[in-house]
Amino acid sequence: MACRPRLLTIVVVVPRIRNAAATEAPVLEALQRRSSDVWEEYREQLAAHPDAIELPQAFIDQGWVRVAVDVEETPVGFAVVVPTNRHVHELDGLFVDPNHMFCGIGRALVEDAAVRASDQGAEALEVTAGPAQPFYERLGFQLIGGAQTRFGPAVRMRRDLQR
Secondary structure (H helix, E strand, C coil): CCCCCECCECCCCCCEEEECCCCCHHHHHHHHHHHHCCCHHHHHHHHHCHHHCCCCHHHHHCCCEEEEECCCCCEEEEEEEEECCCCEEEEEEEEECHHHCCCCHHHHHHHHHHHHHHHCCCCEEEEEECCCHHHHHHCCCEEEEEEEECCEEEEEEEEECCC
């Protein structure tokens, strides 16, 4: 089911979220490419640098990649959370298939990341955000500074976790 915002229609999907399977990296990288292509300002750069989209197998093996799946078990989104130290975990990637955007999948993945990070003793989640900054603000992240990415300036954001 594809979700698109419609006048007076609210669709909330509560996806099943699971750890990424060991063999899923190519499928998730393709999903990441489709998701990233929604940002016009990144399309040309990503096309010129296809190596920018890579999901390290070690991240999957460590259990740092969580996947939202539809009823047919097809991945529709995923998040990568890297424990940088015992107090802060890094939301290193959040991607939703464009046909499933605006359905609550990104929100569900962030909430899953927050619960898992808190359960592991983290006090905060941090993320480097570009044009998705308003999305993260709606989910309780606050601006903590600027950042430089491979493709230009961005912002650093932090969400304190309840323990």
